Amino acid sequence: MTPAPRKxxxxxxxxxxxxxxxxxxxxxxxxxxxxxxxxxxxxIKNGEAPQGRTLRVGGLVVPGSVAREAGSLAVHFELTDxxxxxxxxxxxxxxxxFREGQGIVASGALDPDGLFVAAEVLAKHDENYMPPxxxxxxxxxxxxxxxxxxxxxxKE
Amino acid sequence: xxxxIGHFALILALVMAIAQATFPLAGALARVPAWSRVVxxxxxxxxxxxxxxxxxxxxxxxxxxxxxxYVAQNSNSLLPVLYRISAVWGAHExxxxxxxxxxxxxxxxxxxxxxxxxxxxxxRVLAVMGAISVGFFLFMxxxxxxxxxxxxxxxxGKDLNPLLQDPGLILHPPMLYMGYVGLAVxxxxxxxxxxxxxxxxxxxxxxxxxxxxxxxxxTLGITLGSxxxxxxxxxxxxxxxxxxxxxxxxxxxxxxxxIHSLAVSEQRGAFKAWTVxxxxxxxxxxxxxxxxxxxxxxxxxxxxxxxxxxxxxxxAFLAFVTGSGLALYAWRAHxxxxxxxxxxxxxxxxxxxxxxxxxxxxxxxxxGTLYPLLLDAAGIGKISVGPPYFNKVFVPLMLPLLAVxxxxxxxxxxxxxxxxxxxxxxxxLIASVVIGIGFAMATNTQGLxxxxxxxxxxxxxxxxxxxxxxxxxxxxxxxxxGLFRLPRSFAGMTIAHLxxxxxxxxxxxxxxxxxxxxxxxxxxxxxxxAGFEFRFLGVQEFPGANYTAERGLVEVSRxxxxxxxxxxxxxxxxxxxxxxxxxxxxxGLTRDLYVALGEDVGDGAWAIRVYHxxxxxxxxxxxxxxxxxxxxxxxxxxxxxxxxxxxxxxxxDLDAGTLAEG
Numbered sequence: 001m002t003p004a005p006r007k008x009x010x011x012x013x014x015x016x017x018x019x020x021x022x023x024x025x026x027x028x029x030x031x032x033x034x035x036x037x038x039x040x041x042x043x044i045k046n047g048e049a050p051q052g053r054t055l056r057v058g059g060l061v062v063p064g065s066v067a068r069e070a071g072s073l074a075v076h077f078e079l080t081d082x083x084x085x086x087x088x089x090x091x092x093x094x095x096x097x098f099r100e101g102q103g104i105v106a107s108g109a110l111d112p113d114g115l116f117v118a119a120e121v122l123a124k125h126d127e128n129y130m131p132p133x134x135x136x137x138x139x140x141x142x143x144x145x146x147x148x149x150x151x152x153x154x155k156e
Numbered sequence: 157x158x159x160x161i162g163h164f165a166l167i168l169a170l171v172m173a174i175a176q177a178t179f180p181l182a183g184a185l186a187r188v189p190a191w192s193r194v195v196x197x198x199x200x201x202x203x204x205x206x207x208x209x210x211x212x213x214x215x216x217x218x219x220x221x222x223x224x225x226y227v228a229q230n231s232n233s234l235l236p237v238l239y240r241i242s243a244v245w246g247a248h249e250x251x252x253x254x255x256x257x258x259x260x261x262x263x264x265x266x267x268x269x270x271x272x273x274x275x276x277x278x279x280r281v282l283a284v285m286g287a288i289s290v291g292f293f294l295f296m297x298x299x300x301x302x303x304x305x306x307x308x309x310x311x312x313g314k315d316l317n318p319l320l321q322d323p324g325l326i327l328h329p330p331m332l333y334m335g336y337v338g339l340a341v342x343x344x345x346x347x348x349x350x351x352x353x354x355x356x357x358x359x360x361x362x363x364x365x366x367x368x369x370x371x372x373x374x375t376l377g378i379t380l381g382s383x384x385x386x387x388x389x390x391x392x393x394x395x396x397x398x399x400x401x402x403x404x405x406x407x408x409x410x411x412x413x414x415i416h417s418l419a420v421s422e423q424r425g426a427f428k429a430w431t432v433x434x435x436x437x438x439x440x441x442x443x444x445x446x447x448x449x450x451x452x453x454x455x456x457x458x459x460x461x462x463x464x465x466x467x468x469x470x471x472a473f474l475a476f477v478t479g480s481g482l483a484l485y486a487w488r489a490h491x492x493x494x495x496x497x498x499x500x501x502x503x504x505x506x507x508x509x510x511x512x513x514x515x516x517x518x519x520x521x522x523x524g525t526l527y528p529l530l531l532d533a534a535g536i537g538k539i540s541v542g543p544p545y546f547n548k549v550f551v552p553l554m555l556p557l558l559a560v561x562x563x564x565x566x567x568x569x570x571x572x573x574x575x576x577x578x579x580x581x582x583x584x585l586i587a588s589v590v591i592g593i594g595f596a597m598a599t600n601t602q603g604l605x606x607x608x609x610x611x612x613x614x615x616x617x618x619x620x621x622x623x624x625x626x627x628x629x630x631x632x633x634x635x636x637x638g639l640f641r642l643p644r645s646f647a648g649m650t651i652a653h654l655x656x657x658x659x660x661x662x663x664x665x666x667x668x669x670x671x672x673x674x675x676x677x678x679x680x681x682x683x684x685x686a687g688f689e690f691r692f693l694g695v696q697e698f699p700g701a702n703y704t705a706e707r708g709l710v711e712v713s714r715x716x717x718x719x720x721x722x723x724x725x726x727x728x729x730x731x732x733x734x735x736x737x738x739x740x741x742x743x744g745l746t747r748d749l750y751v752a753l754g755e756d757v758g759d760g761a762w763a764i765r766v767y768h769x770x771x772x773x774x775x776x777x778x779x780x781x782x783x784x785x786x787x788x789x790x791x792x793x794x795x796x797x798x799x800x801x802x803x804x805x806x807x808x809d810l811d812a813g814t815l816a817e818g
Contacts, residue, residue: 012500016509020516027520027549031527034545038538056540073676073754073763092674093754093763096726096735133538 036107040137041079041086044110051110054119057086058105058134066100079104079116081134081141090118097123103134159224162212163303166253169205169260170293172198176263176286180279192279199267199282202289203260210257213302214244223309226250226302232315232731234702242326243316248450248466249302251329255446256292258330258337259285266341266366273362280348281341288340291473299465315702315731324384328377332404335374336442339407341366342414343439343481346432350484353491355432360422365790367418367435371411372786378404379779387739392672392750392767394775397546399454402525403445409518410438413511415786420507424496424569427504429489430511436485440478441518447474453529499571506564513557520549558613558660561653562620566627584623588615603668610664617657621650648789652782659778665771672768674754678761686768688749689713695753695762703727705738708762710751712742724753724764748772 038056039049049055059079066077074091088106098104098121108118122131176198183191213226217240222228230243230250245254263285270278296302319325345363349355381401386394395401414434420427448454451467498504524541531539566580592612596604628646629638639647675683677692684690691711698707705725712719722740729736739752747770754763 009500012505016512020512023516023520023549023553026552027523030545030548031524031541034542034548035539036542038540068757070758071676073674073757093752093765096737136538 038105038133038137040081040084040141042081042084042137042141044086044114044116045084049110051112054107054109056105056107056133057088057116058103058131058137059086060103060134060138061098061100063100079106081137083141086116087114088116088118090121094121095123103131103138105131105133158212158215158219159221159303159305162209162216163301165205165208165212166293166297166301166303169202169209169256170290170297172202172205173286173289173293176202177283177290178286180283192276195279195282195286196267199260199263199286202286203264206253206257206260209303210244210253213250213253214241216303217241217244220313222311222313223306224302225304225306228306228310228313230314230316232313232702234731235313235316235321236701238323238326239316239321242320245329246316246320249296249300251333252292252296252300252450253302254329254333255337256289256296258333259289259292259340261334262338262341263289266344270362277348277352280351281344284344284347285340288344288477291477295466295469295473299469312731315729318703318727318729318734318736319388321702321729322384322388324380324388328380328384331373331380332377335370335372335377335411336404336407336445338366338370338373339411339435339439339442341370342435346435347481347484349432349492350488353488355421355428355492357422357425360418360431361794363435364415364418364422365795367411368415368786368790371408371415372783372790374404374408374411375779375786376783378408379776379783382779383776386772387741392670392739392752392765392769394666394772397524397543399525400449402521403448406518406521406525407438407441407445409514409521410434410441413514413518414438416507416510416514420504424498424504426496426498427508427511428492429485432489432492433485434511434515436478436481437515440474440481441522443470443474443477447471448525496570498569501567501572501574501577503564503567503569503572506560506567509560510557510564513553513560517550517553517557520553521546524549555609555613558617558656561656562616565624565649565653566620580623581620584616584619588612588619591615599669601669606664606668610660610668614657614660614664617653617660621653621657625650643792645789645792645794648785648787648792650785651788652785655778655781655783655785657778658774658781662771662774662776662778666769666775669770670768670772672765674763674765676757676761677764678759681761683766685766687714688719688768690751690764690766692762692764694760695756698725700727702731703729703736706753706756708751708753708764710740710764712749720749722749722751724751726753726755743773745773746771 036054036056038058041057041059043049044057049057057079059081062078062080062085066075068075072091073093074089075094076087076089078085078087080086088108090106090108102123104121104123106116106118106121108116108120111117176195179194179198180192183189213224215221216224216227217231218237220227220231220233220240222231226247226249230247231240235243243250245251263282266278266285267282270281273281342363345359345366349359378401381404382394385396385401386392414431417427417431417434421431447467447470451470453467496504524545528539528541531537562584563577563581567577589608589612592608592610592615595611596607599607601607625639625642628642642650671686673683673685677683677690679692679694682689682691689712691713693709693711695706695708698705705727707723707725710722710724712722720742722742724740725738727736727738728734737752737754739750741751742749747768750765750767750769752765754765757763
């Protein structure tokens with residue numbers, strides 16, 4: 001083999017390694033940026049959740065709290081972990097299994113008044129199914145504990 | 157009685173699988189090579205018993221035997237017969253039975269179409285497949301027996317999940333499983349080659365068609381799943397980066413890499429060790445997918461921890477299969493190295509880039525899928541990784557892949573000239589970029605950059621692929637007859653690559669040009685969306701077989717002319733008491749109109765979701781073309797059995813050598 005192709009090959013291997021490393025770095029960066037943390041209503045009441053950042057909350061829909069604004073698709077309801085409750089506003093069509101007393105997860109952001117403005121509401125397709133985060137949050141609220149929380153997501 | 161026969165058949169299938177897996181080894185240890193003759197009949201008997209078990213479960217569903225727990229949980233006396241049959245694989249136990257049946261179908265196929273393989277090699281392949289079967293039979297019999305009786309019997313079944321009561325879902329799981337499980341064949345070939353300690357051109361010629369067929373099933377299964385999610389889930393999305401979807405997509409990415417690396421191994425004798433490694437990875441990812449979907453770990457890490465029998469079994473099995481595969485690889489792979497040399501600019505290099513990109517893409521999907529599970533399991537916190545992560549990482553990896561896809565097929569094996577490539581590709585490059593920009597300007601949509609990139613890359617792939625066809629046809633014979641005389645493998649590759657371009661157009665244009673609105677419609681009221689007028693004419697009660705529906709009527713018109721009437725439904729399934737949204741779709745080659753009923757918001761008004769989805773069908777059309785291309789490629793002359801038999805006669809030394817070894 002002549003030296004030139006070998007050199008080319010080394011360059012090629014180098015480019016590949018750099019490329020893969022870049023992809024890994026990109027992936028880790030993206031995963032850091034796009035992680036959505038889950039908070040329970042109690043944690044939000046305690047001020048643990050950052051404002052204005054996209055996050056997920058979950059709990060049971062408080063019976064009797066669901067109200068539609070007349071003439072629009074905006075809907076208000078409250079979520080509870082049986083200790084604290086959180087007012088939520090959502091505009092649009094609720095999923096099939098959204099109903100009072102049901103465990104749901106919503107993603108969105110907190111506004112300055114402590115209202116959670118949901119961009120998406122999820123209720124899984126099984127009336128017996130409880131979102132695992134919600135189940136755990138309820139359990140912990142009952143025991144008076146707190147959800148485990150990664151470092152560095154405290155108030156900003 | 158029939159369920160007991162099924163249960164017994166399952167046990168016999170396990171016994172046959174054990175014989176299939178162990179007799180060759182036992183024969184070698186006992187120095188009685190004749191023992192390995194048991195393998196082929198054992199494999200066929202295993203299939204027969206597995207089929208019998210499957211038939212018994214199907215019978216229990218069709219005959220509504222609610223004394224079987226699994227039937228009582230997943231069927232109902234009102235369920236139409238067709239869905240009673242598909243309910244067999246509607247939940248955990250039955251889908252495992254389908255898994256093992258699929259594996260035994262592949263095993264049977266290998267035993268039938270491998271007559272031309274050297275006997276010792278054939279026995280090894282079937283033994284490895286038998287070992288995989290043993291794992292799944294043990295899993296079923298130990299933790300997930302579909303034939304378990306319910307005492308006392310239920311009077312009425314709980315009903316099949318309404319989401320699964322759909323024609324798309326009858327076919328989706330069997331297709332996907334044929335693909336998933338089909339990757340066990342290249343895996344077994346790879347393990348057999350590692351045991352042999354050698355990998356010759358004949359090996360790749362045997363392995364390639366099996367791998368491509370498995371890949372075709374996987375492609376079609378994923379395409380079908382995406383289409384089903386689109387019309388059935390009522391959200392109008394076609395891909396959610398859901399862990400369950402990722403579970404099938406990761407093996408697909410690696411299998412795609414594998415069929416390309418097999419091409420290099422067959423044509424040039426290079427990448428052999430890498431090919432074997434990919435075969436191990438592809439099947440390991442299939443098993444990982446099975447673990448993710450079947451262990452309950454996705455529902456909750458903690459639910460998994462509280463009932464760990466199932467998850468731990470699959471995890472241990474996954475560790476065993478992957479671990480022993482990789483250990484064998486580490487021990488023997490050096491024997492496979494060597495092979496065709498190639499220069500920097502060559503088709504080999506470009507296919508290597510293809511492989512690296514696909515494997516990295518698969519790894520990035522793996523990271524996004526497992527990361528939340530790992531954090532949760534470690535008690536660090538509850539996070540979710542949504543589509544933004546996947547889009548951000550996946551798309552930048554696919555763009556260079558498409559770029560290389562245009563260059564690769566036009567580049568020569570072994571060595572090519574930069575100048576020649578540059579001269580050939582200059583015009584296609586300019587044309588695709590110019591037309592891409594032109595298209596984006598003409599349609600004047602949001603997401604200008606995405607549209608330009610997507611259309612340009614798709615055109616780039618299309619033009620260069622067609623250039624390849626022109627090269628093959630040669631000068632002057634460019635006729636329709638000439639097209640049909642192209643080698644099938646080349647024609648298959650061409651169609652599959654065009655399919656990729658079509659899918660890219662669909663993905664890009666749907667993602668950036670769709671308009672969707674949730675709107676409040678009073679009866680008689682109309683709203684405008686993307687130039688179409690949607691008029692809501694009210695909702696009526698409508699009875700179904702096992703549900704009642706509220707059926708809306710939406711009339712769609714454009715410039716005053718009525719185009720279509722759509723009937724979206726909100727169904728309430730009687731037994732499960734669960735509501736379901738059935739969207740109504742007016743499909744078209746360049747756009748879908750999609751209407752889904754939301755909820756009654758009072759005064760006869762409804763919340764209705766209205767979508768305009770340009771080019772969404774192209775996504776699935778692309779998937780179908782890729783599958784079609786794969787099918788065409790495996791019918792190439794050189795893979796036909798007759799041809800192989802003849803070649804066998806011309807390769808006596810090879811056969812004799814391997815036989816002596818066994």
